Amino acid sequence: MVPIDIPAGSGRRLAALYHPPSGAERGRGVLILNPLGQEAVRAHRLLRVLADRLARMGVHVLRFDFHGCGDSSGDDLDGEMKGWQLDALAAHQCLRQKAGTDAIGWLGIRLGFAVGWQAALRFGGHDGAPDTGALTGEATVPESQATGGQTTDRPVSGAGRSPRSRDTRLDMLTEGAPPDRLIGWDPVVQGQAYLDTLWQDHQAALRLAFSLPTVPDAQLKRQQAEADLSEAMGFALSPRLVRHIRRLDRQDWSTLPVQHVAALQANGALPWPEDRRPAGLTLVPVDVDFDWTSEEALNTPLVPDAALKRLLPWLSEGEFHG
Secondary structure, three states: OEEEEOOOOOEEEEEOOOEEOOOOOOOOEEEEOOOOHHHHHHHHHHHHHHHHHHHHHHHEEEEOOOOOOOOOOHHHHOOOOHHHHHHHHHHHHHHHHHHHOOOOOEEEEEEHHHHHHHHHHHHOOOOOOHHHHHHHHEEEEEOOOEOOOOOOEEEEEOOOOHEEEEEEHHHOOOOOOOEEEEEOOOOOOOHHHHHHHHHHHHHHHHHHHHHHOOHHHHHHHHHHHHHHEEOOOEEOHHHEEEEEEEEHOOOOOOOOOOOOOEEEEEOOOOOOOOHHOOOOOOEEEEEEOOOOOOOOOOOOOOHHHHHHHHHHHHHHHOOOOO
């Protein structure tokens, strides 16, 4: 495991860990896209184990923290999904150079899957996230554009073409082939339902922290109304990130962004709505109880073997078999 630093533009630096193959090399790579906040903390151990197993199978693996997360640049309030799309592309290019191959699959955990879906669309020149501009026919400037240290998603007029400097940067980030597969685990495709889940878990964490059967509900309701879910289990959420998550309810999931898309759905996971499920998606239920936001494993495994047994062949084999 080798620590590396990935420059991602606009002063962004992504902290990453590269796992080179320790077995007979397969000529494949896997990029891991983390979940959000406390879910990333909970997933850390299982992703480390998964990366080590893939490396022993001869696969190049890269794990990294998005901007505003973990050990990367920025703080919690800098996190937003459009910038994370470009972070994913920068990490993809880093892994592509390290592995010397275009045969790269992405593994997106929870919200990381949605980021991966949107980022993969960028290889076709599309802005992967729906927004007000997209719904009204206006184009928007990518939120990764730095303006005096701030990001912006202001609409622009005309045909929606970004200035040449941003086109050039996106061309660099999408050089080579796109990922050949996007694999998810409990993918988040319902925006408001996911925010509701985060809020419920946040309430439960507060009650536990106060060691009371109930924290004053009026206080919790006031916080939800005034702050609009500005915090989830100790991690601040920017208003922009909350808006981006809500927009997943308007995301076009009808066309697969890459050749193969598959996902595991554990017990109790938010379902992928039947009317929004694309043809060609491989969605496999797995009998695993996994609490993504718990600070303790409690009665759930830290590293669910049933899930790993499904993920390993999807990520390591040259030919994809759903």
